Amino acid sequence: MFNEILNIIAKIPNEKKAKLYSLSFLLIGIFGIYLVNSVSMFIIQHTNKFEGTKLPLLLGITFFIVASIFLYFFLRSIAKIEKEAKEKLILFQKQESENLKLINFVLDNTADAIYWFKFDGNIVYVNNRLCKMLGYKKVELLDMHISKIDKRFDEIEKTIIQKKKQYNYFESQLTTKDGITFPCFIAANYFLVNEDEEYVCAFARDITEQKRKENIITTSLKEKEILIKEIHHRVKNNLQVLSSLLSMQKRREKDSNINSQLDKTRSRIYAIALVHEILYQGDNLSEIDMNQYLEKLCLAMKDIYNLGDNIKINIDVSKDVNLGINYSVLTALVIHELLLNSIKHAFKEKKEGEIDIFIHKNGDEINFGLKDTGKGCSKEDLKNSNSLGWQLIESIAELQLEGELKLDTKNGFYCEITYKLRAEEN
Known part of the structure; x- marks a missing residue:
């Protein structure tokens, strides 16, 4: 209890503490005088032994001596606690100053x-x-x-x-x-x-330097994009030159079989060239919009083989079926051969009919093919034929695409190829 009182006193400001000490001495002095006088009067009134003696004086002196000793130790304890408190305060202020210097140093020297x-x-x-x-x-x-x-x-x-x-x-x-x-x-x-x-x-x-580097990268990417587009453009032009040479050769040939083979070769070249044409004309240099591709391919095939309006070509492509350049070329070649087969053979005995081309995507699985309402043909006829077109279809579907090929020739001709996109092509 005494220590708690001392701690409370130590926290009092010096100015107020001085007033408190003065008041304490005054109160103790008044109380001492009153106490000595009261005790002396009591003893004198109830006994006659101490009349004329110096007892009150002795009592007063004794009280002041005891009170002085008590005040001495009391004030000494207060002074000791006050000294410790000041030392702690100085140490705390020193630590706070050092911490503040450290914080200011960090703040002033930060990168931001x-x-x-x-x-x-x-x-x-x-x-x-x-x-x-x-x-x-x-x-x-x-x-x-x-x-x-x-x-x-x-x-x-x-x-x-x-x-x-x-x-x-x-x-x-x-x-x-x-x-x-x-x-x-x-x-x-x-x-x-x-x-x-x-x-x-x-x-x-x-972020000036960061922006500068970003601009360099953006400029470099644009330059590379222009270069890649130029490459696709030149490849397409070179293939077009080949197609033109074949067309010139066709005009010189009188053999219908040779002309037929030249037309097939021309359309195959166009099927590949069209991939490069879409790439350099579009904004995406890594994927081909297969719906756009098939629409252009069918128009070209109709023009090359003078296909009339009696044969209707329907295109069914799932939304956002975009393939990388490798899968685009392989898929395009297979569809080209299937479409060419239907145009050349399916409707010889029919005046009209329909050809349905489809490409569907489910996750990483691609399902595509062709169906027509023509006369159809047997599986044995296809497998026993020496047709380059069918050999291309089987080779691409089974070896390069690593897919599964299905045929149905009961009602017209139906061919379906299913394969999975590899991780790098997804």
Whole structure:
């Protein structure tokens, strides 16, 4: 209990403590005089032994001696506790000062610029990094309005003041003392001090070098894209030259069988050239829109083989079936051979009919093929024939696509190929 009283006294300010000591001595003195006088009077009134003696004086002196000893030890204990408290306070202040120096060193030497501003836009704190970044001194920046260094304050940072989001990340542009503007990535959030003062704390990082590298990469990608498109364009042109040479050769030949083979070769070349044409004309250099491809292929086939309106070609492609260039070429060649087979053989005995071409995708599985309403043919006839077209179909479907080939020739001709896209082609 006594120690607790001493601890409480040690916490009292020196000015108030001095007043407390003076008051204590005064009260003890008054109490001592009163007590000595009362005791003396009591003894004298009830006994006649001490009349004319110095007993009251002796009692008074004894009281003051005891009170002085008590006050001496009491004040000594207080002084000791006060000294320890001062030493602890000095040590605490020293540690706080060292911690503050460390914090200021970290804040001033961080890679990011740090600045605080009030909700009215006035800056109240900046670190050395911001000063170096902008070319100002700390004194110049303090109390400066944020809009002077961030021209987009009204557009971006003011939204923080509206408290729509606690944490905000955005790109902005800071302006140096010389008026030079550069891009920055800024992370900012608001906080309260003493429950009534609101501030915004912002961290800014100069991303000039990052933007420069991004521009280099973007430019390089555009150059590569142009180069790749040019390659596809030249491949398509070269194939077109071959097709033109075959067309010239056809005009010189009188043998109908040779002309038929030349037409087949021309259409095969076109089937491959069309892949490169779509690639260099489109925005995607890695995939082919198969619906667009089939529409162009069918129009070309009709033109090459003078197909009339009596034969209708229907295209059924699942939404967003896009294939990489390797699968596009292989799938296109198979469909070309199937379509060529139907055009050349299915409707010799019929005046009209339909050809259905389909491509469906389910996950990583591709299912495509052709169905016509022609006369059909037996599986044995196909397998026993020396047709280059059918050999291409079997070779591509089973060896290159590693798929499964199904045939049905009961009602017209039906051929279906199913294969799975490998991981690198998904």
